Amino acid sequence: MSLQDKVAIVTGSGAGLGLAYARELAAQGASVVINDVDQATADAAVASIEADGGKAVSVVAPVGSTETAEKLVEAAVNTFGRLDILVTNAGILRDKSLLKMSDEDFDAVINVHLKGTFTCVRAAFGHFKAEGVAGRIVCIGSPTGQRGNFGQTNYAAAKAGIVGMVRTWALEMKRAGVSVNAVIPVAATAMTKTVPYFQKAVQAEEQGEPMPDFFRKELGFGTAQDAAGVVAFLASDAVEGVTGQVIGAGGDRLQIWSHPEPVVSEYHDGGWDYATLMDKGREILDTNLQSVGESMPELPAELQPTS
Template sequence: MDLSGKAAVVTGSGRGLGLAYAEALALAGASVVVNDVDAAAAGAAVEKITAGGGRAVSVVAPVGGAATADALVDKAVSEFGRLDVMVTNAGVLRDKVLWKMSDEDFDTVVDVHLRGTFTCARAAAVRMREQGTGGRLILVSSPAGQRGNFGQTNYAAAKAGVVAMARTWAMELARTDITVNAVVPVAATGMTKTIPALAPFIEEAERTGEPLPDWLRRDEGFGTPEDAAPLVVFLASDAARGVTGQAIGIGGDRLALWSHPQEKAAAYAAGGWDADTIAERWSTGPGAEPETYGIPAPSVPAAHGPEAGS
């Protein structure tokens, strides 16, 4: 992929998935605005990209409000003359079960993930429409937003909203050749290291430098941040000009298209329904095959469990 002449912003790109996205875009030829709340991480990311021959500058600011969104777009325009790609990756976690989650826990996560995606995408769309040459909005979601996840009311709700915004904006921006897609990555990061079923494998890979197991990469679609980055490069490229309004999963060896919610089963009652009729017909009608919920726990082969060979 050749992204020469294009300018991109990647929020939350001082480390982890965001850094992998920024590096991959720069390697493909794009000029990149790195963003992080950690000045040292942002500076190190810029140094790493420029040392590899890429072009990068940083904006140290928390994502959420319009001021940061505008600063990111302004930086791209002042440094590189334009903005072609906005990747809304910044995120935080405040995991707690419903009855223990505070207003602050909820608001903090929603502000960064959902409001931050909105403000950054809005600022980018305004600039891209002014340029008149199209553009790419690449919104980062999560399997938690597609299926729900224990202890992540705030995060799952925000990430579900991100996909809903992608579908909506794909319609609104279609006439201006601005595509909008949601990326649903699964990768070994500081966030996924908190998941008990995955932590031993991530820690083992970090300790030994060995790759993640083949079964984990293929069967669970779980890999490194670098495994997820090529999808962002593809979506930023001219090759993806016809791809919009999609939620696309990537992780390890797996690339997947997530379905959009739709009616699965329906039944009809002449004149409408009352509660007793719903109760009578539910288990043999629309509720005969209820949907699952929650992210399935990894199915660890017996020969590959954390205790295997110890």
């Protein structure tokens, strides 16, 4: 289904994954509001879309505040006459282990990722409801928010929080006909370029070569474009009634993440007091322990990083 005549906002879309999402939406016919904190980067993103025959305008402002969220909606309506789609992608990293992470490190990431998603979705949904638009909202999560990752307390909290908000908003927006879903991309980005494990995959992409099958198939790791198609699909009329879902996208793999569910339910007459737990609690835990963090398979010899 075409996105012709639709209008989309993509936050953090001057480069990287955000630009891939914006370009894909434009390729499917949507007019796009680009957002970045750097004017030259935003201008280049707009120019790249226009060069391909698309329509775009930029709003240069940091995501987080209500003011920026309202500017983005206003830009869409004032420039293109409407708003149909919001993709909340803007984010920053301030990676440090817990004892080294400052208040400023924590607050900065939470403000952009979590509060920025909240303010932008609130502004877009307010417009959708006022204008009777059955809009589409796609919020970008991360495997870190689903599984945890060393040194990313702030990022994990923000991304897990985004998924929690998406599930809540699905309930609140259902009557208005608005679909809100999350995408968990696994792709070559500025962050993964610094990880030795992904070296051969990143090198292949930079050289315009296909990524090795190990990354695309076994690991579900690919290019930004692999995730962009999923974002555009979730922005289309094809997903009417599909809401509150968490979709993983990477390489040749598509995933549906489950909502958290109990893996075991045990009952004890009179409840689980301290003495009962001391007697039975450890056995229950040990037989049902859940993993934490991402588990990466060993790289084949030919894909081992080189110095």
